[in-house]
Amino acid sequence: MGSAAMHIARTGLDAQDTRMRVISNNLANVNTTGFKRDRASFETLAYQVVTAAGSASTQETQYATGLNLGTGVRVQGTARINTQGSLQTTGNSLDLALDGDGYFQVQMPGGVLGYTRAGNFARSPEGLLVTGEGYQVMPGITVPEGATSITVGNDGTVSATLAGQAEAAQIGQIQIASFPNSAGLQPMGDNYLVETAASGPANIGIAGIEGRGQIRQGMLEGSNVNIVEELVDMIETQRAYEVNSKMISATDEMLKYVNQNI
Known part of the structure; x- marks a missing residue:
């Protein structure tokens, strides 16, 4: 006993x-x-x-x-x-926050798609929108050389204004992934998650539609x-x-x- x-x-x-x-x-x-x-x-x-x-x-x-x-x-x-983390204003045009459900898509080494809530992105030497580790944000968006400003709408529409042009031109759209069971995503470190059988397949679509959160430019989501x-x-x-x-x-x-x- x-x-x-x-x-x-x-x-x-x-x-x-x-x-x-x-x-x-x-x-x-x-x-x-x-x-x-x-x-x-x-x-x-x-x-x-x-x-x-x-x-x-x-x-x-x-x-x-x-x-x-x-x-x-x-x-x-x-x-x-x-739960939603607080949104912090940074003023950086390539800092993006998700206000609501969903994840940004990232092309990781080996062809694996990673998902993240961390939207502190940057521009590669080739003009691609990438993460701090250099992973490309999917679908791929290339910022034209000489762009004076970049605008990201709440629905993920990306526009750039070139030198000498008065109006911005659309150069792509950031799509958001949602999952039937987001708690089933497998954390991989470096703020990335990957799909599992428990999470269900990714449902890719436009931000602000079908329950996906909206994108806030110039902001980052803090820890909850x-x-x-x-x-x-x-x-x-x-x-x-x-x-x-x-x-x-x-x-x-x-x-x-x-x-x-x-």
Whole structure:
């Protein structure tokens, strides 16, 4: 019995340690553009059924509740919280923020499409719209040489004004990807996510239509991490870890007492 209690407390330590790691990552990314906080979800381990509820207690009666002994806890998974981050004005014409649902598309190495909420884009030497790592924003948009200004509409329409011209000419349109289950996207680091079987296929379309967010030029979406909430969760996790640690110590004292006195 004592060893079983120790094992259960150990699973509690492991689970709380994992939760603390999730909280730590959230706090570390409090200033990361477009970052979405994660939440650790817990689930019970298998139960040992000693007496099943409803089984016969006598020839005429049944147990009303039964006896079930739990074996601990584990982290079932992490859920990404996709609430909107605050929009921060930068004044940079190539900084784009999504106000609402959806993701920018990026051509990653190996031909894989990545998806991101971080719209801090730049212009490559060839005039292509790219990310900070040099990955091309899809569909590809080339800014003409000599363009004096670039305008991006709320629907993703990109226009450029050339030297000597009074009116801007449309040079492309940024399309937005949405997913049936965006929480199922796989994070790859560097602010990128990739499609999985759980996320479902990407639904590509124009910003502001069919539930997709609108594009805001000259702005960036900040992280949705709330420092106060994360600190409260951190304290709660720390206390839970301490309680599980004390459970191991208490069980060890009980076993020591039995060994010395029985």
